[in-house]
Amino acid sequence: MNLRITGGRIIDPGCYEGPGDILVVDGRIAAVHRGDSGIAPPGGISPPCQVIDASGKIVVPGLIDLHVHLREPGFEHKETIATGCRAAVHGGFSAVCCMANTRPVNDSPAVTEYILAQAAKAGLARVYPVAAVTKGLEGRSLCDYRELKQAGAAAVSDDGRPVLDSRIMRLALEQACRNNLLLISHSEDLSLSEGGVMNEGAAARKLGVAGIPNASESIGVLRDIALSELTGAPVHIAHVSTRESVRAIRDAKGRGVPVTAETAPHYFTLTDEAVLRHGADAKMSPPLRSEQDRLAVREGLADGTIDCIATDHAPHAPDEKAAGLSQAPNGIIGLETAFPVSLRLVDEGVLSLSQLIAKLTLNPARIFGVPCGFTVGAAADIAILDPCAEYVVDASMFKSRSRNSPFCGMTVRGRVVSTMVGGQVVFEDINRVLKNGA
Ligand code: DOR
Ligand code: ZN
Secondary structure (H helix, E strand, O other): OEEEEEEEEEEEOOOEEEEEEEEEEOOEEEEEEEOOOOOOOOOOOOOOEEEEEOOOOEEEEOEEEEEEOOOOOOOOOOOOHHHHHHHHHHOOEEEEEEOOOOOOOOOOHHHHHHHHHHHHHHOOOEEEEEEOOEHHHOOOOEOOHHHHHHHOOOEEOOOOOOOOOHHHHHHHHHHHHHOOOEEEEOOOOHHHHOOOOEEOOHHHHHHOOOEEOOHHHHHHHHHHHHHHHHHOOOEEEOOOOOHHHHHHHHHHHHOOOOEEEEEOHHHHHOOOHHHHHHHHHHOOOOOOOOHHHHHHHHHHHHOOOOOEEOOOEOOOOHHHHOOOOOOOOOOEOOOOOHHHHHHHHHHOOOOOHHHHHHHHOHHHHHHHOOOOOOOOOOEOOEEEEEEEEEEEOOHHHOOOOOOOOOOOOOEEEEEEEEEEEOOEEEEEOOOOOEEEEO
């Protein structure tokens, strides 16, 4: 079915922002009509054409999440590729990059191919598998990047763990670059963070648990910047949480080092105080930090130091999170709250709406080298968003298999109305979409 999305405000970062209509034919963008007047009946295009009334909504390229954990194979009780992709499209994401810390680890073409096959079977969001940097995520021997790339890996990362050995990291950067694969760094000095449960500070002292200092992250970030500088290979810093990391990345970019960075909505929205209220549902790695760090992350977003917003969607089962703050695994889900939580940055004057959308679409696409935007002929990956709808985040709304979110109970604004991937409507909020056959 061909589609016409009419009456909305188009935000195609770097290209166009304003009123307009989008015509989708055979799963591709057939025309973008800028202005208020609406698209004339498409000459030569065979009906039927469904009309979606997007008035009062924004129409953006499908959101792209550089950093999710889909847990399959191996941890299907937390999430499967199908449930994770359902959560993705429910959150407006048409594409996600899934980390390699599955069981078995995605360190072989067989696992990469399995993930792609499961994603195709689910038929929801596009899935770009991120393969491991080292075999078994053990930090000792490099995976074969050439064969992983051939199998469909989009990047490499040992996310969940750092590559501790600097010589191995250097070789990994060189090999990844040679094979045209981006290396995503989980930057952490484990000797400083091991045994820590949350950020080092007043909240940890109040709870009587061991803390994780900012330096455990920034030492890793500074090392990886140094290695990127040494090798000339690009490095992408995952989940930036501290002011020192922001400063290090800002300086490095200023010197022309090919470093890019992401942060996640929880780091610019919450502080370690949230652990007092939400317990293990506010526990993740790196941990929620201080107010000073939260403000520095926002500054980093505003001045372009931090290129993208990724969720680090990390589902864990309720009984795992119920094990108590010290024992519970790290991670929170984020795909279904990312847009409304991030929209607060616009309300609070940190980013313009189009800057925010760029951090969720164009910037991650550029960093990963994947397509994005409403170019005629491109696959029609589109999200229709209602920036005004206000509601309270409720765990029962999640499509993810897991519920571990510190945003439950928060009043937010911004709802996903519809998500399309390759012109197929893979999610729609039937209460909010007005459609007519024409
Ligand atoms: O909080 C986190 N959870 N951080 C990571 O780096 C890994 C992730 C997971 O896999 O649960
Ligand atoms: Zn990580």
